[in-house]
Amino acid sequence: MTEFSKIPRNSGNKSGGYPVFSSGNFIINTLRMIYNFLSSVKLALGLLIVILVCCIAGVTIYRDKRAWELIFSTFWFNGILVLLVVNVAFCFFGRIWGRKVTLISFGMILFHLSFVAMLGGIIYNSLFYFHGLIRLTEGETLPNEHPQSYDVLNRGRLFDQSRLKGETTLIRMHTKYKVDGEDKMVAYEIAVGEGRARKQGIVYITQHLDYRGFRYYADREGYSLLITLHDRHRRELYGAHIPLQSFKQKDDKYLYATGTKDGPAPLAFPQDPQKPLFDLLVTYLPTPLKERAGDAVFQVWQHTMVPEEGTGPFAEGKAEIGGMVKAGNYHLSAKEVRYWVAMSVRYDPGQPIVLASLWVGLGGMIITFIGRMKRGSA
């Protein structure tokens, strides 16, 4: 072992008469500047105010979707949130370091720590999450791993695709569903998984189904008609379950028809991959007397690639569910009413961290408060 003689402390500014090289100072100075910037209380307050202003703008000047696009989903806004947390870490823990731990400071440490943990949870989640919107008609089964099974699909960069196993089935949708006398309106009876690990359960608004961390939530539902095509002798040639859209009318009633979310529209029938014969718009008029019954209105046009303005349908008609309407050389029928449901499927491994830190943070605030009350009354 080599022995060094001790360098005396506080030896003054002189470095024993030798010049000091300043090559490292640039880096050190820059680091110091960054540290000073990040650990400034002024920055913290400034950021809090900026976030407050953005929030106010996001619910007044811009709203809902615009606010989401222009503010809440943007890189800069989320960057500010991250900067705030980094700032909390540097500033708060820099200041509180080495202080005596009292009830007050302990609460504050918990509170600010939970803030940092929350961000950790959010970032972790953003890397590993999976969100999909799956839409199924009663009786339908879709494979979980196929992207085509989902209307909307988002996932984190590091999401492990092999986690998606098995398939999802909508067994039946129940209306007027009650739990302990509470009206839940609708409930979806579903089965998820593969083989023996298949799990069956009921999903409604305040209850989800959990399958290996994938959670199924009720989102919305609608009608689906089984439309069949028959020849002139009424022999069945073809059939398809066609989901209908629900359009809210001025009088708050709903219109159920084929189309897109923007409005009723005809669709080619029979559907892909069959060769279409005509364009078909179906409207369903449910009866309040009986479930899954009522009338269907058919409007039939020549199949055109580009719909022409002003050309009326060549056939029109209304029939009960199960009845038939004539369309040229064919007959059409709405043979059966089913429901379709859309469920949001979520896998959020970071969520427990975030939710737990919310409680820790609240606990911290309460501890600080109690501490201050005690000191105040002492």
Next chain:
Amino acid sequence: MKTEHLLFWVAVGLYGLSACSYIFGLISKQDKLFSLGLYSALAGFIPHVLVIALRWMATGISPFITISESITFGMFSAVLIFLVFEFTNKKVRPLGVLVMPVAFVLMGWAGTLMKDAATQLAPALQSAWIWVHIIGAATGFGAVLTAAGIGLMYLLKEKNSGGIYGKLPDTQTLDNLAYRFVAGGFILYGLMIVSGAFWSNQVKGSYWAWDPVEVWSLISWLTYGIYLHLRITFGWRGKKLAWYSLIAMIAMIISYWGIPFTMETFHQGFRIEH
């Protein structure tokens, strides 16, 4: 007129009397009017509680959902906190001069918006979280309203002396008191946000979606978070914070009942599209 409406307007009337007594008491520097104000507030509180109880009993549905119900419950907790504070700590007698006019005006407004009690609760609201959420919001509001009232006392005390002002605690005490109510309100708002996040997680699977109501509650929380930092890390005291708490209180009223209730959000229950 139904009993419920009658009781409601009796409560509003008594709160109006209370508000006037406080205001004239302050102008004419008459101590006795403060007592009248306090007792008419107490008298108005009784029909106020009865209205809530009657509505609740009528249908068995917790009556805190529509805007007028929400204001009625918010004012319930504000007046309750005010009364408890006045009867246990008899030192800040003119406090009602801010609290009671606010209670009077908002209750009057709620009265004009009153609808029949709901016969069923929207499924999305059938969650235990709603309790924590509503109580956090209402008591949080009560706490920061009291803080703003104390802030007003501070400003008055600073400008005037003698008479009724001489009986007020010194400015330092008022300042500390206001701070405690803000800190308490901040925690209760925190509870409102946390329970709201859990509730949203139960129903939608996500705890935060920047939905307007969520953002509004974040605004109230940040507003008081900034107050606390101005005080603790920047050493603000007294006058500046008293003004801050008064302005923030207006922001709170707007952010609860002014705007979010006019928007179609998650909080109004779910649309069932079939």
